[in-house]
Amino acid sequence: MNGLLIGRFQPFHLGHLEALQFALSKVDKLWVGLGSSNKPVEKENPFTAEQRKEMILSSIDDSMKEKISIYFIPDVDNHIRWIEKIDTIVPKFDIIFSNDDLTKHLYSKRNIQVLAIPFLNRESLSGTNIRDLIIRDQKWDDLVPNGTRNFLEKTNAKQHLKNL
Numbered sequence: 561m562n563g564l565l566i567g568r569f570q571p572f573h574l575g576h577l578e579a580l581q582f583a584l585s586k587v588d589k590l591w592v593g594l595g596s597s598n599k600p601v602e603k604e605n606p607f608t609a610e611q612r613k614e615m616i617l618s619s620i621d622d623s624m625k626e627k628i629s630i631y632f633i634p635d636v637d638n639h640i641r642w643i644e645k646i647d648t649i650v651p652k653f654d655i656i657f658s659n660d661d662l663t664k665h666l667y668s669k670r671n672i673q674v675l676a677i678p679f680l681n682r683e684s685l686s687g688t689n690i691r692d693l694i695i696r697d698q699k700w701d702d703l704v705p706n707g708t709r710n711f712l713e714k715t716n717a718k719q720h721l722k723n724l
């Protein structure tokens with residue numbers, strides 16, 4: 561069985577890692593969709609799709625890499641066209657992993673199971689919170705995997721975020 565999990569991963573954090581592990585406990589192959597791949601870099605979307613892919617690949621081990629493929633999913637002005645667009649980008653899948661009501665609704669008319677993802681420590685583990693901690697010079701590095709931490713440090717993400 562194949563599954564799809566779409567997220568923004570701005571940046572890829574330990575909650576996202578847990579979400580991928582949860583999804584992989586249900587499917588053999590997981591397509592990870594990097595949402596808003598066509599959005600310009602801005603405060604809420606500070607990292608490009610290529611950079612988010614780098615964070616994910618440097619944060620997961622080889623056995624996970626074998627089961628995951630990453631795809632770029634652009635935003636589209638119409639939701640129906642968005643899921644049609646996804647069909648042209650990712651291979652067939654049986655399950656979509658999402659906590660988003662709109663995504664659940666969009667796929668409810670198809671023969672695709674929608675599974676909710678259990679949240680891990682959601683108060684701390686959200687992209688919004690981590691971006692905010694980085695900007696405010698607060699401790700954030702224990703909320704992300706090593707791959708993401710190294711990426712954010714080497715690219716001087718603090719300054720980048722402050723400049724947006």
Ligand SMILES: Nc1ncnc2c1ncn2[C@@H]1O[C@H](COP(=O)(O)OP(=O)(O)OP(=O)(O)O)[C@@H](O)[C@H]1O
Nearest residue numbers: 567568569575579659678679680682685686687688
């Ligand atoms: N703490 C968490 N534990 C488990 N799953 C999570 C957690 N945070 C996000 N997810 C899931 O990961 C997927 C991608 O989420 P997304 O990229 O929107 O992250 P986010 O941290 O909520 O982002 P932001 O705060 O920037 O909106 C979604 O399915 C979301 O439900």
Ligand SMILES: NC(=O)c1ccc[n+]([C@@H]2O[C@H](COP(=O)(O)O)[C@@H](O)[C@H]2O)c1
Nearest residue numbers: 566567568595596635636638639642660
């Ligand atoms: N019409 C659209 O382009 C459309 C609809 C729903 C979600 N998305 C994208 O999917 C990604 C994940 O969204 P949620 O965090 O709302 O599940 C985001 O990048 C979001 O922009 C796009």
